[in-house]
Amino acid sequence: MPEIAEVARVTHYLRQHLTGKTIGNVIAADDANVFGKVGTSGAEFERALKGRKVVTAGSQGKYFWLVMDQPPHPVMHLGMTGWVHIRGEQTAYTRYAERHKDGEEVWPPKYTKFQLETAGAPSVEVAFTDARRFSRIRLVNCPGADIRKHSPLVENGPDPVVDKDRFTEEYLRSKMKSRHVPIKALLLDQAMISGIGNWVGDEIMYQAKLHPEQYSDDFDDADITTLYNAVKYVCDTAVEKLGDSDQFPPDWLFNHRWGKGKKDSAKTLPNGEKLIFITVGGRTSCVVPGVQKKKGRTTLDSAGGTPVAKEEAKESHYFEDKKDIAEKPAKRARIAMTEKEGAKDSKKTPKVPKGSSEPIKKEKVKKEAVEEKSAGDVPALGRRRSTRLLSGV
Incomplete structure (x- = not known):
């Protein structure tokens, strides 16, 4: 998923190629997922941008936008696979590069959600693509200087790179x-x-030498200072390099974390330190146990502890392993059936054995049924904790 560095790269190219130019033509897809879920439409987008002049481009975390000479202004989110292409310009690197056919650039690119062309010569052609349709494109009607004071940006926290005055150590x-x-x-x-997504989060934790599962309120001041510095270092560096991983420092975890699931993956760093993959916050996380030590309570400690600790684990929105989650509905169904059958059996009044003149009291029958059911009980499973982290979409 594009994160703070990738968005900085897109914003850089938009600012470089569109600032000061007038939009001559716009074609937007009628995609209710990309436009409609944020209260606009492809047709509205076309009308809003055609004939308008681009003043500049800006970004905050995973969002970016164009400031037009008058409202409304397009505010965009790349979702999981969105990208911005400029005809004749290689805006993307390997992971997002548009495939070319027979050496020729394919235009418009596949999965285009909107394309625009500037007026005059030379013209600039821009296309926004998204194969999975999780991107979001909306129009914000306000003065250009106030875009960040309106939804969706106002609900998001400070950007570690852009908001140096807001993102302080005390804030963290x-x-x-x-x-x-x-x-x-x-x-x-x-x-x-x-702006922090999965790979940036893993890099921050690795550089800080802290474990991603440890509870946020269980770090001392020294660790918080270390973490703050790591956030600044990783985000500043990634944005400065415009997300070009070929320019990332050689000692970054990023250069080695993509081996999960590959048959020939060594799953170790060059120095021999082992890499493992765990699920934290619903996301697969790459961890180097030999470097990232647990210094306090973690989600796993709570989940295996007292009932109070288990409640703490629930409140932390800790996500269990995907395989475990997938198996739980079937387990619950089996348990429900077992309990249902047990309840049925417990309601039945046992027959008096033939030849026996001793009456069976209802209280005794009830007690024996309860004891029998209790002996065969299956431990109840905890509720699935499937709260999802939102990216402000």
Whole structure:
């Protein structure tokens, strides 16, 4: 999923190629997922941009936008696979590069949601693509300087790179101390901090040498300082390099974390440190146990502890392994059936054996039925904790 660095790259190219130009033509798809879910439509988008001049482009976390010479302004989110292409320009690197046919650029690219062309010569052609349709494109009707004061940006936390005055060590400390969630889940919560996604979150935790499962309110001040510095270092570096992984420092976890599931993957760092993959906050997380030590309580400690601790684990929105979640409905069905059958049996009044003149009292029957059911009880499963981290979409 495109994160703070990828969005910075897109914004860079839009600012470079569209600033000061007038939109001559716009064609937008009638895609209710991309446009409709945020209260607009392809036709409205076309009308709003055609003939308007682009003043600049901006970004906050995973959102980016064009400031037009008059409202409304398009605010966009790349979702999981969205990207912005400029004809004749390689805006993307390997993971997002548009395939070319016989050496020729395919235009418009496949899965285009809108394309626009500037007036005059030379013209600039831009296309927004998204194969999976999780991207969001909306129009925000306000002065250009106030875009961030309106939804969806106003609901999102500060951007570690853009908002240096807002994202302070004290801000991070207050958010960590006021929440009881795995620290990586907090980093990925866009209402807390804008722009950090899965790979950036893993890199931050690795550089800080902290474990992603440890609870946010269980770090001391020294660790919080270390974490804050790691957030700044990773985000600043990734944005400075415009998300070009070929330019990332050689000691970054990013260069080695993509081996999960590959047959020939060594799953180790060059120095021999082992890599493991766990689920934290509903996301697969790459961890180096030899480097990232657990210094306090974690979700796993709580889940296996006392009833109170188990409730803490629920409140932390900790996500269990996907395989475990997938199996639970079937397990619940079996347990429900067992309990139902047991309840049926317990209601039946046993017959008096032939030849026996001793009456069976109702109280005795009830007691024996309860004891029998209790002996065969299956432990109840905890509720599935499937709260999903939102990215402000």
